Amino acid sequence: xxxxxxxxxxxxxxxxxxxxxxxxxxxxxxxxxxxxxxxxxxxxxxxxxxxxxxxxxxxxxxxxxxxxxxxxxxxxxxxxxxxxxxxxxxxxxxxxxxxxxxxxxxxxxxxxxxxxxxx
Amino acid sequence: xxxxxxxxxxxxxxxxxxxxxxxxxxxxxxxxxxxxxxxxxxxxxxxxxxxxxxxxxxxxxxxxxxxxxxxxxxxxxxxxxxxxxxxxxxxxxxxxxxxxxxxxxxx
Numbered sequence: 001x002x003x004x005x006x007x008x009x010x011x012x013x014x015x016x017x018x019x020x021x022x023x024x025x026x027x028x029x030x031x032x033x034x035x036x037x038x039x040x041x042x043x044x045x046x047x048x049x050x051x052x053x054x055x056x057x058x059x060x061x062x063x064x065x066x067x068x069x070x071x072x073x074x075x076x077x078x079x080x081x082x083x084x085x086x087x088x089x090x091x092x093x094x095x096x097x098x099x100x101x102x103x104x105x106x107x108x109x110x111x112x113x114x115x116x117x118x119x
Numbered sequence: 120x121x122x123x124x125x126x127x128x129x130x131x132x133x134x135x136x137x138x139x140x141x142x143x144x145x146x147x148x149x150x151x152x153x154x155x156x157x158x159x160x161x162x163x164x165x166x167x168x169x170x171x172x173x174x175x176x177x178x179x180x181x182x183x184x185x186x187x188x189x190x191x192x193x194x195x196x197x198x199x200x201x202x203x204x205x206x207x208x209x210x211x212x213x214x215x216x217x218x219x220x221x222x223x224x225x226x
Contacts, residue, residue: 047215
């Protein structure tokens with residue numbers, strides 16, 4: 001069973017770049033799709049984007065100009081960078097694994113990490 | 120962009136009741152729909168994919184149906200441990216939109 005764990009700073013200043021890493025265990029990152037989702041406090045889920053193991057990416061258009069998702073196969077990790085953050089980017093950030101069955105759906109989630117944007 | 124609209128936004132039901140949650144897509148998504156359960160303070164958990172396929176380990180009181188634009192999640196007999204917010208997600212389009220969630224409470 002794939003396990004995922006997010007890591008990174010819990011506090012980021014406005015206008016700076018949020019950087020998170022997801023470490024994958026129980027499976028190789030050199031297959032499948034890998035994704036990021038976020039959830040502002042008390043609100044619903046927002047899909048951020050995903051990366052395919054071959055490196056191709058797809059992002060939420062509302063975030064596309066600020067977001068980068070990339071892989072580090074040597075460490076079995078993938079990462080999220082979100083630039084020019086504001087208080088609206090305060091959220092629990094989840095990483096996830098996409099499985100395939102006539103389409104790529106999100107089956108495993110990390111535990112989530114709260115990132116607060118504040119000076 | 121495909122919009123996913125869930126109804127109701129919240130509901131209150133008694134233990135043992137049959138609970139129905141609907142999810143409507145703004146355009147057809149075939150059966151590329153998943154349902155997630157998020158208990159308070161916990162990580163979302165996959166319940167159903169392909170609109171109707173139960174994820175391994177999920178109790179059989181949960182079921183899903185639908186295709187195209189209209190989908191349904193049914194809890195056949197509500198249990199206290201089912202208190203949660205339920206989300207649908209489209210995985211048909213490049214933009215993997217979630218519904219806004221349905222909060223289920225015990226009456």
